[in-house]
Amino acid sequence: MKIIISNSSTDPIYEQISSQIKSMIIKGELHVGDSLPSIRGLARDLQVSVITTKRAYEELEKEGFIETMQGKGSFVAMQNKGLLKEKKLKIIEDKLLEVVKESRLLGIDYNEIEEMLKILFEEV
Structure with a gap:
């Protein structure tokens, strides 16, 4: 999963992350049931705070794009x-x-x- 963070963007980093993942789901690049990187793993890969990736995942979950299962990780949710x-x-x-x-x-x-x-x- 390729996410690009732009330092010149006016959008907060968590929004950049969530919008790119959302776009991958909408375009069909990520499918129902696909697992997402762990919050810590994504933070490490993007060299951002764990709090930032956690907030991005929370936004995606709130909007119904992903679901998180305690101890198992985050997955692309079934879309209406x-x-x-x-x-x-x-x-x-x-x-x-x-x-x-x-x-x-x-x-x-x-x-x-x-x-x-x-x-x-x-x-x-």
């Missing part, structure tokens, strides 16, 4: 397909909101954005 699709749509919505805000700041109108989106969809 409808809820998973909703989470994927929310990610896209958040990114599009950033695009809309930025385009307004730059004076780019909806039609120009729509045209760019069409071109990008055709290219990818």
